[in-house]
Structure formats: structure tokens, C-alpha cells
Amino acid sequence: MKETVHHNSVSSPEIKKPVLKDKKDVRSQNTHSEDWIDNLNQEQLPSLELSPDSRNQPEFLTTKDENKFRVKLQVFEGPLELLLSLVREHELNINDIPIVFITDQYLEYVNLMKNSNINLASEYLVMASWLIYIKSRTLLPQSDGEELPEEDPEMLRQELQKQLIEYQKFKNLSGYFKVAEEEQSLHFERGGDQEIESIVKKINPEEDGKIILTTFELMNAMKNMLELEDGENVHLIEIEELEVADRQNYILDFIKNLGSEGIAFDKILENKRTLTIVATFLALLELVKRSLIVVFQNHSFSEIRIKKAVLNE
Amino acid sequence: MNKDEHSKFELTSDNASSPEESAKALANHQMEAMEELPTTATFDLVAREELEKIENIEELPLIIEEEEAKKIVETLLFASKEPLRARDISVLFRGVENIDSKKIRKILLGLVDEYKDKTFQIVEIAEGFQIRTRSEFHPWVRKLFRKEKKNKLSQAALETLAIISYKQPITRVEVEEIRRVDCSGVINTLLEKNIIKIMGRKDVLGRPIVYGTTPLFLKHFGFKSISDIPNPDEYLSENGIEQNLETIQAMNGNANKNISGDS
Numbered sequence: 001m002k003e004t005v006h007h008n009s010v011s012s013p014e015i016k017k018p019v020l021k022d023k024k025d026v027r028s029q030n031t032h033s034e035d036w037i038d039n040l041n042q043e044q045l046p047s048l049e050l051s052p053d054s055r056n057q058p059e060f061l062t063t064k065d066e067n068k069f070r071v072k073l074q075v076f077e078g079p080l081e082l083l084l085s086l087v088r089e090h091e092l093n094i095n096d097i098p099i100v101f102i103t104d105q106y107l108e109y110v111n112l113m114k115n116s117n118i119n120l121a122s123e124y125l126v127m128a129s130w131l132i133y134i135k136s137r138t139l140l141p142q143s144d145g146e147e148l149p150e151e152d153p154e155m156l157r158q159e160l161q162k163q164l165i166e167y168q169k170f171k172n173l174s175g176y177f178k179v180a181e182e183e184q185s186l187h188f189e190r191g192g193d194q195e196i197e198s199i200v201k202k203i204n205p206e207e208d209g210k211i212i213l214t215t216f217e218l219m220n221a222m223k224n225m226l227e228l229e230d231g232e233n234v235h236l237i238e239i240e241e242l243e244v245a246d247r248q249n250y251i252l253d254f255i256k257n258l259g260s261e262g263i264a265f266d267k268i269l270e271n272k273r274t275l276t277i278v279a280t281f282l283a284l285l286e287l288v289k290r291s292l293i294v295v296f297q298n299h300s301f302s303e304i305r306i307k308k309a310v311l312n313e
Numbered sequence: 314m315n316k317d318e319h320s321k322f323e324l325t326s327d328n329a330s331s332p333e334e335s336a337k338a339l340a341n342h343q344m345e346a347m348e349e350l351p352t353t354a355t356f357d358l359v360a361r362e363e364l365e366k367i368e369n370i371e372e373l374p375l376i377i378e379e380e381e382a383k384k385i386v387e388t389l390l391f392a393s394k395e396p397l398r399a400r401d402i403s404v405l406f407r408g409v410e411n412i413d414s415k416k417i418r419k420i421l422l423g424l425v426d427e428y429k430d431k432t433f434q435i436v437e438i439a440e441g442f443q444i445r446t447r448s449e450f451h452p453w454v455r456k457l458f459r460k461e462k463k464n465k466l467s468q469a470a471l472e473t474l475a476i477i478s479y480k481q482p483i484t485r486v487e488v489e490e491i492r493r494v495d496c497s498g499v500i501n502t503l504l505e506k507n508i509i510k511i512m513g514r515k516d517v518l519g520r521p522i523v524y525g526t527t528p529l530f531l532k533h534f535g536f537k538s539i540s541d542i543p544n545p546d547e548y549l550s551e552n553g554i555e556q557n558l559e560t561i562q563a564m565n566g567n568a569n570k571n572i573s574g575d576s
Binding site for chain 2: 077078079080121123126127163165166167168169170171172173174175176177178180181182183184185186187188189190191
């Protein structure tokens with residue numbers, strides 16, 4: 001189940017104003033460092049104190065008798081933890097679980113969670129259906145010797161117990177891990193695990209939310225700004241606007257006074273920047289299209305030359 | 314012994330035809346290897362290579378007095394943020410005839426003992442040794458770091474870790490078979506926190522990923538090595554936890570006042 005759901009006190013939907021008691025009885029107690037051992041030994045049982053008819057008589061309950069109506073649900077890590085807590089609550093032997101009884105208890109709890117608007121994780125329902133299956137196999141009369149192993153109620157019960165025991169072991173081991181984690185958290189290695197900078201900023205708790213800067217940090221910031229201003233790493237980029245029309249005029253201008261021999265194409269380029277070349281070339285094509293210039297070769301494989309289409313002689 | 318001889322040990326450990334000294338060193342080396350065998354699962358190859366690069370920088374004297382060696386080891390522990398292994402330190406001492414990794418381990422254990430009465434403590438943790446603050450001063454250090462809580466793992470994460478650490482390498486589905494809850498979220502969180510890692514794939518249908526614990530896991534819980542993780546079979550009853558509380562305290566060399574006061 002999600003840990004975020006209602007921690008301790010959960011109201012039944014039918015009841016308008018649930019009386020929530022013992023706010024303290026939540027897992028969040030763990031925050032206090034000295035409490036953890038107590039918590040560990042505390043029985044983590046669901047305390048289900050629900051008067052038998054409470055769900056049917058909301059009015060009566062919301063008015064006076066606070067003590068009678070108290071629903072505290074514990075957040076479980078999963079169906080197995082819920083089952084384990086039921087086993088403990090009813091002081092059952094984990095090696096000899098009365099399957100009918102535990103199934104009823106389990107379903108009652110699951111129903112309660114459902115009625116309390118807790119989003120039931122599907123795992124709880126899977127477990128519920130398994131329990132019901134085992135229960136049904138247990139209650140049904142058995143035919144002699146015809147049972148498949150997976151249908152034998154005793155085998156099924158054993159399997160459930162095996163799972164519970166296995167889970168119990170690791171759950172308890174995780175309790176040991178928790179203790180070990182707590183102990184280790186009291187020790188710090190050199191340098192902690194934070195950057196010095198953040199320590200400096202955090203060391204003054206009064207100034208929460210403000211940016212605290214030392215003179216040195218301010219000077220440093222200024223220095224950085226000045227370095228930027230120095231222009232070592234700064235380049236001004238001028239946007240060069242090249243238009244094909246401009247290049248056309250430029251070409252026409254360039255070859256205006258040339259004779260019939262014209263000029264080689266590469267001579268008209270004043271610089272070899274890609275953009276210039278492209279624009280000039282496009283301009284050239286445009287001029288050819290408009291029959292303003294002639295592109296020719298004197299012979300095969302010689303350089304390409306351009307000249308005016310109409311020579312003004 | 315010179316460097317070539319030393320590296321020979323690394324490659325052919327059954328080279329018995331060397332001179333007496335080498336044979337002795339060889340024996341030590343083998344013992345060391347035996348000792349550290351179970352812990353090599355998380356051996357940090359990169360760090361080892363780095364160390365091997367460094368070791369050529371300076372010519373070391375052939376003999377270093379043990380008292381001096383102790384100071385060097387102590388200095389190295391102080392300088393290092395992470396736990397150092399005897400084997401890592403011995404690489405630095407390569408070329409020094411009278412100091413091998415077995416002797417360094419002895420020095421380290423001696424230091425652990427010696428530091429019992431000092432301001433700091435040296436502990437054997439995460440396959441190495443580390444200098445760190447004592448628990449009784451944790452409120453002060455916490456104040457310095459303005460740290461309310463250490464990153465505590467959730468109950469779901471602890472359960473998952475308990476299973477993974479003891480049964481590694483293990484697939485997600487196998488963890489879920491024990492917990493009977495979807496574990497993908499928890500496993501991802503643990504992966505992000507670098508407490509577990511992907512160890513490879515299981516050779517079964519679908520080749521599922523198998524997970525195992527990292528050195529950070531050992532450090533987080535104060536385990537010396539993976540073999541230090543208690544056997545869950547001893548945890549069938551609840552009171553096993555209390556008993557192991559004492560074990561933890563013994564493990565850390567000093568009884569922590571907070572804990573012993575409460576229990």
C-alpha cells in the first residue's frame with residue numbers, strides 16, 4: 001500500500017465527522033532519534049477499535065461517544081505484513097494457522113480499508129483471493145486420494161505459512177538494518193557529504209531564505225564580471241546581411257567596364273566566406289537567367305569567365 | 314624484493330623456486346588473499362589501477378620502521394574520505410621489503426584499538442578502514458552541516474534491501490515473491506542511491522536483471538563485508554533484534570551512550 005495514504009486515523013465514508021484521536025500514534029514518531037528503540041519493540045499492530053454497529057449508526061457516533069469510535073489503521077507494507085500482524089494480534093501460532101479464521105480476519109480488514117477510501121493495492125486482493133481459495137478447499141469435502149497436490153488444503157496452508165515465515169525473517173532482519181542504519185547515522189566521515197560551500201551558506205540558520213554572501217564572495221563575483229568585460233572571451237558577432245540582389249548589382253558593377261574577354265568567376269569574389277560565395281553564385285545564376293550576363297569558356301576545361309551580355313561599344 | 318618479483322606473485326602464486334624471502338612474502342600474500350577472498354565481490358578495479366599509477370612516483374626506502382609505517386598508515390586514513398583496504402595501502406608500500414599487506418592489516422587493527430580512547434574512531438567498514446567522528450558528537454556535526462536527518466531508508470526499502478543483501482544476486486521477481494508487493498519503485502530508488510547495483514542477468518527465460526549490494530550499502534549499515542550480514546534465519550523471533558543491538562555496539566568498538574541508555 002502506498003505510504004502516503006491516511007496514516008493513523010481513517011474515517012469511514014458513512015460517518016460525517018469522524019473523531020480522530022491520538023494524533024501522535026503515527027509512524028512519524030521515528031523522527032526523534034531517541035525514540036527509535038522504543039518504536040522497534042512496540043508492537044506494530046493495527047489497533048482496530050470499532051464498535052460492532054458503528055458503521056450503521058453514524059449519527060449516534062458523531063455526537064457523543066468519542067471513545068467508542070476510534071479507527072486507527074496502520075499502514076502496511078503489503079498483504080504479508082497485514083497477515084503477520086493479524087497472526088500476532090490474535091496470538092496465533094505461525095506454524096499452525098487456522099485458515100478460515102485468518103481469512104475472515106483478513107477480509108474484514110480489507111473491507112475496512114475499502115470502506116475507508118484507502119486505495120487498495122492489487123496485492124491485497126491477490127492475497128484475498130488466494131486465502132479464499134484455500135479456505136474453500138478446506139471447507140469442501142475431500143475426495144479420497146484424488147487430490148492434486150496444488151489442491152490439497154493442507155499443502156496450500158503449508159505454502160502460506162512458509163511464505164509468512166520467510167517474510168517474517170526478512171522483516172525482522174530489516175528491523176536490524178534500521179537499527180544499524182540509525183547507529184551509522186551518528187558517525188560522520190571526513191568532510192561530511194556536503195560541499196563546503198553549502199555548509200557555509202547553511203551554517204547561519206537565522207538567515208533562512210536569504211542569500212548570504214561574504215565580502216570575499218562579492219569581490220569574487222565582481223572580479224568575474226570584470227573579466228567578462230575585458231573581452232578576452234567575448235566576441236561581438238555582427239550579422240552580415242547578404243542579399244542576392246546586392247550581389248547582382250555588385251557583379252554588374254564589377255564587369256561594367258570589361259571588354260569581351262570578361263573576367264574569371266573567382267576573381268569577382270572579394271572574400272572567400274561561404275556565405276559570400278553562395279550569394280554571389282546565386283546572383284550569377286539570376287543574372288544569367290535574366291540574360292544580363294554571359295558565362296562562357298574559351299575552350300573545354302578552361303576557366304569559367306563572365307561578361308556582360310550586351311557590350312557597350 | 315623488487316617490483317618484478319612482486320608482480321610475479323600476482324600472476325603465479327605457486328612459484329616456490331624463489332629465494333626464501335620471496336617464499337615468505339608469497340605465503341603472506343596467499344594468506345592475505347585467503348582472508349580477503351569473500352570480500353572481493355565489490356573490488357574496485359579502477360581505484361586499484363589508479364594506485365598502481367601513483368606508486369611509481371617516488372622511490373621508497375627499502376626498509377621502513379614499523380613505528381614509521383604506522384604513522385604513514387594513520388596519515389593515509391586521515392587523508393582519505395573513503396574506507397581504505399589493507400591491500401590498497403600495501404600497493405603504496407610496494408618496494409618496501411618489510412611491509413606487506415598482512416602487516417598493514419595488523420597495523421590497521423592496532424590503530425582501531427589505539428583510537429578507542431581518542432577523539433576520532435577508526436572502524437573496519439565496507440571492506441576497508443575509515444577514520445570518522447564518534448557518535449557522541451553527532452549533534453555538533455549535525456549542527457555544522459545543518460542536517461536534520463540522515464537519509465533514512467523507508468521501511469519498504471529496508472525490507473527489500475534485507476532480501477537483496479542476503480540473497481544476492483537476485484531478480485526483482487524473486488524479491489517480490491518474498492515480499493508479495495510490487496518492488497520496482499523501491500528497487501529503482503535503491504539503484505539511484507547507489508545502494509544496490511545491477512550485477513548481470515540471470516540465465517533463465519527472459520534473462521532478468523539480477524541485483525546486488527554496493528560498497529555504499531556496507532557503509533550505510535556499517536558492515537565490514539557482505540559476509541557480515543546476519544543470517545535471517547536467526548531472525549525468526551522478534552527478540553533476535555535486541556541481541557543484535559549489542560552486537561552492533563560491540564562491532565563499533567564503543568558503546569554509544571544514546572543507545573545503551575535507552576536499551
